[in-house]
Amino acid sequence: MIIFLIRVLIFLGSSALGLWVASLLLDGFHLTAGGFVAAVVVFTVAQSVLSPFIAMMANRYASAFLGGIGLVSTFVALLIASTFTGGLTVDGGAATWIAAVVIVWLVTALATWVLPFLLLRRRLEERRAGGPRPA
Template sequence: MFAFVIRALTFIVSAALGLILADLLLEGFHIHWNDWWGFVLAVLIFALIQSVLAPLVSRLTRRHAPALLGGIGILSTFISIVIVVLIPGAGIGISQPLAWIVAPLIVWIVTAVATWLVPPLFIKDDRRDARRA
């Protein structure tokens, strides 16, 4: 249970950081900071959609288009961003075509690096310790 909570928190925080970084770096990507609750809602919805879409897209891709397996994370990130942008009051807007392409890349890179680096800092792998003994 502890590992699940750490992974979930890591993904939510990294999604927020990725969206903030996209807001800072991309002219056409906007977080509406005057409504902070909208941003929190956007992050939570994004994380939920992403966690549901990633396995689904992976399964569909593996079955119908195995050559696309490497792009699953970026594709599910893009779909999650599209859905969050379309939700009224979610606090995120995209106004330029380049931002539609680059924002998912930024968010995907931040979440991928965070979910790769952070959980091992907090989650002890008992199997690795058993092999050392």
């Protein structure tokens, strides 16, 4: 159960970071303070549900697209989050959408890889040292 909660926190954190970085880099990508949490939760849930489904569909019907599953699921999750929350809007046309998908996908992928090391570093150090350290 603890590992599941850590994974959820990592996914939420990486999604928040990806959306935030996209909002900093793109003029047409807007997050509102009040809707940020809702946008992150909706994006994370959509991404988590859609990735395996899109991978299965691509594997079955279009195996050449398997490498782009992350980009496709990021696009669909952004579309859902912008449609169903007031916290995320994407203006500026196709170029902004494409840039947003690439930025959010890249940042979330990197964060999902790096965050476990940052969050679990102390635990790994304790394990290597042979036990918990005094606080």
